[in-house]
Amino acid sequence: MADLSVKVCGVDFKNPIIPASGVFGYGREYEELFPLNKLGGIATKGTTLHLRTGNLAPRIAETPSGMLNSVGLQNPGIDHFIDTELPYLLTKDLVVLANIAGSTPDECAEVAAKLEDTDVHMIELNISCPNVKQGGAAFGTSCDMAAEVTRRVRAVTKKPLVVKLSPNVTSITDIAKSVESAGADAVSLINTLLGMRIDINTGRPVLRNNVGGMSGPAVFPIAVRMVWQVANAVNIPVIGMGGVSSGRDAIELMMAGASAVQVGAAIFTDPYAPVRIAEEMNEFLDSKGIASVKDIIGTVKPW
């Protein structure tokens, strides 16, 4: 039995597997299937200052080895999260990463400030949602904006601050370096890639929002590449995600430099995916005689 525990920004995770923001809500629906304490952590549904109704349907489309979504940050607002969802999650013996978003740097800071007096373990600042018109990816695609919003949130919180990065940029390492210098304690990547499908019978985009974020196994090699590049460019931990669907994938992403791994679309295919992935990682490590998963982080030997 290998040691699967990891430490990110001083926070202990019993294993490196975290359901990614957006796929897992606030955990309640999945507790019907397995106890949430089997997870290393949970990245909660992206939460904004006020309730958001999200985009019109259809919000979901299948793609080869993946999917598109354009939910548009539907969420009940930060006060509901703090009053109702967070107390529930804090009883579950797992690390809670509160994923927050806003349409202005001020709004992001206001949301983060509300979390300061709670027991939430970490904040994951989403500067990369592709499905909202203001804020979201607009922050994440410019170094100056990414640094600005990070600085504003940093100023109001002492919680470990993880900034979630967009892959829809020319140089993700430049963005990562910008948020590092603005005070981020870690970065998480990759958010979804902007994509589109068209129903050729109607000539209409499948998604009502026309475009949406692509995820699933198809994006995995892009995630590996970006995690590797960013891990080599910054001195803060990297939380990796993007198309992970097996223990082998999670190991690969950690070898590329990830200190922990988020799992997204794979949960739609197999709702037990996070639990199964942790078990498969353990089997792999045992088969190789590796005592701790920490020993594989960033161990890729590039040519």
Place this chain on the structure above:
Amino acid sequence: MKYTQGQFIITEKTAIARQIYSFTIACPEVAAAAGAGQFVHIRAKGFTLRRPISICGIDKEKGTLRIVFEIRGEGTEAIAELNKGDLIDMLAPLGHGFTIDPGFRKVALIGGGIGNPPMLPLAEAYGSKAIVISGFRNSSAVILQEDFRRTGAETILCTDDGSAGIHGFVTQPLKELAEKGEIGAVYACGPMPMLKNIAAICKEKGIYCEISLEERMACGIGACLGCACKTKRNDEEYFAHVCKDGPVFNAEEVLW
């Protein structure tokens, strides 16, 4: 909220019309928990997203469920390739089903095309109190009429081209029944324009109406918020989710 995910044996497979299949699945725990109007979320080999399929039959004694589905694309095609004896991966039973009220003297169960299967458990529940109005494109698309009759329900068949039953839409017989004032409740599943028209007729006549909706889904259990449907709650607009708040909604809540 009580659902499980697992692999279950397909004990019977029949092609009941062109591109339409019926599976009987041995799944005692799921069958015990399932109710009319709920659905199962089926993994399609090689695909990221599961496919939601409505429940067409629940046999709690035998511990089986029946589903009837149409090949609509590659995902349902992959599911249709499964055979008797194969394992089918389901997350089930899911969603908010129909309200069955023995107080209704007569109910109309209206299915359009592949919207007919979820009406069968309702017909089982209401028996001779039910009038089933089924609409199809043409005679070769007609399904489940024998099954409906076996429950003791009265059946009215309509086809768009008149090749079987009444030439026309399901709304015509509904209007006639509504005029007579015999119907206490209407339950419907089918294409959106059909549901919209049925809801309008029921509203005009003051008849209680529940409809089952369809939407592209990811998680199937209310976590990802993918399958949004605009509804009205306490006079406020609200994006409900077809997988958890539905698929069955009170027709008056839905904003078309």
